Amino acid sequence: MKIAGFGVEAWLNQYETIATTDISQSSIAALTIGEVAALDGHDGQQFYQHLSALRLNYGWIEGSPEFKRLVSGLYTQVPAANVLQTNGATGANQLAIYSLIEPNDHVIALYPSYQQLYDIPKSLGATVDYWHIEEANNWLPDIEELKALIRPETKMILLNNAVNPTGSLLDEGLLRQVVALARSVGAYVLADEVYEPLDGTPFTSIADLYELGIAVNSLSKTYSVPGARIGWTATQSSELADIFRKYRDYTMICGGVFNDQLAVQILQHRDEVLARNRALVDRNLALYTAWVAQEPRASLIAPHGISVSCLKLNLPVDDETFCKALLDETGVLLVPGSRFDIPGHVRLGYCTDTETLKRGLKLLGQFLRRYDD
Template identity: 80%
Template sequence: MQIAGFGVEAWLNENERTATTDISQSSIAALTMQEVVDLDGQHGQHFYQQLNQLRLDYGWIEGSPTFKKLVSKLYQHVPATNVLQTNGATGANQLAIYSLIEPGDQVIALYPSYQQLYDIPKSLGATVDYWHIHESNQWLPDIEEFKQLIRPETKMILLNNAVNPTGSLLDAELLKQVVALAREVGAYVLADEVYEPLDGTPFVSIADLYEKGIAVNSLSKTYSAPGVRIGWTATQSTVLADLFRKYRDYTMICGGVFNDQLAILILQHRPEILQRNRGIVKRNLKIYTDWVMQEPRASLIVPHGISVSCLKLDLPVDDETFCRQLLSETGVLLVPGSRFDLPGHVRLGYCTQTETLERGLTKLSTYLRRFDA
């Protein structure tokens, strides 16, 4: 099996630990362990008492019944039995694609977006047709272009909603059009939904729109807990869930007793975490957009309360050279847009700690001035 290098992950693996001001990441500022356990209202006492009684065996293979029930409540039409715990959203995407895609299949993938969604199908021998997002259309795709791509033999449509790295959102109207066309040919629709908008923009899951929809999510982005490494697949279809179960046995035994308990605690206190994170998004997005307005070399299509953004920079050098030099000379880390096939741009994660964002933007502006002469 041949597969392309994972652009963004290779960049972060190489550079994120050397950065002193990291404004590249896609999650909302990560919670500390203390902040998570404090959610039990007893400074973690109740959580650790429960944990101390658990044996470090394999635990619940698919995720505990409590976890599965909490996840199912996030959807309107997904029963708890159809929720399968995975190793983050990357594990969920891999599971679904591995379970359904065979050599010679034709799939349609939103592009550019999260690289896993188009390069894993390619590695399995599928033909991947790109449904392009357009900067001229607020980083959204055109449904008329989709109609030209879909065929009677289309096996799967792969979406990233909201889109990484642009922060653009496929709304319910557009998704319903995709579902109607997918239903005509019997295609599956997988949507990686790890980026939930936190600015009040309405969001609908593919699992609630379509009987052959596959929703993928995790605790990494909206829930500020990427280190827990818990994600899931969610489907209306028990047939799909059972198929995933079979393939899951080959890819993952369990999420781990400790991680499952942390995931439960986080999901039980979802309202408090989302309230915290809405505050971060609102505060930091204003700081960021105010900075863009006064920075002559920067322009931005503003994300919809989503923790990633695709910043356009007017530079006389390519974006990767710029990002390497910026990191070397200032300690500021961005992701080159070329790692997402978006040259001339960078991914800027504005939902980091506010002081980190402010410091990073100040350093970035200072560095950009060298190109003004």
């Protein structure tokens, strides 16, 4: 099996550990284990006592009953039995694609977005057509292009909603049009939904709209615990869940007792975590957009409470050369847009802690001045 190098992950693997000011990430500033434990309202004592009594065996293979119940409660049409725990959203995407896509299948992928969603199907021998997002359309796709791409034999449509790295959101109206096209040919629709908006913008999961919809999510982005490595697939269809179960036995076994209980703690206190993160997103987005407004070399289609952004830079050098020089000379880390096939842009993770964002924007602005002469 041949597969392309994973652009964004290869960049971060190489450089994120040496950055002194990391404003490249797409998660909201991570919680500490102590902060997660303290959600119990007793300075973590109840949580730690609970953990200390657990045996570190394989635990619940598909996720504990409480985990499955809590995740099911995030949807309106997904029973707990159809929730399967995975190793993050990347594991969930891999599981669903690996379970359903075969050589010579035809799939359609939103592009550019998260590279997994088109390069894994390609590696399996599928024919992949791109449904393009357009900067001129606020980084949204045109439904007419999808109508032209879909075939009677189309097996799957793969979406990233909201989109990484642009932060653009496919609303319910557009999703319903996607579902109507998919249903007309019996195609699955997979949506990686890890970037849910936090500003009150309505969000609808594909799993609640379509009987062949596959929702993928995790605790890594909106919930601020990427280190827990817990994600899931969620479907209306018990038949689909059973297909995933078979392939899951080959790829994961379990998520781990400790990780599962961290996930349960987060989901039990979801409202508190989201309130913390909503305040951080609002505060940081205001700082970020104010900086963009006064920076002559930058422009932005601002995300709506979504923890990822795609900043356009007017530069006389390519974005990868710029990002490497910026890191070498200032310690500031961005992701070149070319790593997402969006040259001339960078992914800027504005949802880091506020002080890091302030420092990163200041250093970035100072570095940009060298191109003014």
